Amino acid sequence: MAGPRFYDPTGARYGTPTYPYRLAPDGLATRRQLRAAGLRPGGQPVVAQLMWRSRRSTTGVRTAHLYRIDRAAPVRPMTPAKWAALAAALRARRTCPTCGLDRGYTIPTSLGCCVPCADATALAA
Numbered sequence: 854m855a856g857p858r859f860y861d862p863t864g865a866r867y868g869t870p871t872y873p874y875r876l877a878p879d880g881l882a883t884r885r886q887l888r889a890a891g892l893r894p895g896g897q898p899v900v901a902q903l904m905w906r907s908r909r910s911t912t913g914v915r916t917a918h919l920y921r922i923d924r925a926a927p928v929r930p931m932t933p934a935k936w937a938a939l940a941a942a943l944r945a946r947r948t949c950p951t952c953g954l955d956r957g958y959t960i961p962t963s964l965g966c967c968v969p970c971a972d973a974t975a976l977a978a
Contacts, residue, residue: 875903881920900921
């Protein structure tokens with residue numbers, strides 16, 4: 854095959870138009886790029902993908918879907934109920950199940966309780 858490994862603008866090889874990392878055409882963006890611009894895909898289908906080699910992946914290849922920027926919708930604003938639910942979820946992550954105090958930091962899942970409670974348990978053992 855001539856040219857870069859992941860260059861397939863027609864989609865003949867990978868089933869969808871494919872571009873190497875950082876070589877996507879103008880007018881297309883990943884979800885993260887859309888979000889940074891205050892947009893979301895808005896139900897539109899994936900129009901292309903990026904592919905690159907990666908040691909972090911079990912297959913050795915990672916992909917990112919690309920969406921059209923001109924068809925993206927604005928991000929929906931957070932409602933007061935969503936803000937309240939988010940605050941409750943974060944408060945639950947900060948509350949120690951052993952002593953019941955809000956510690957001001959996320960309780961480590963490796964300990965299962967706040968650091969003072971974990972230290973007291975370790976000293977008692």
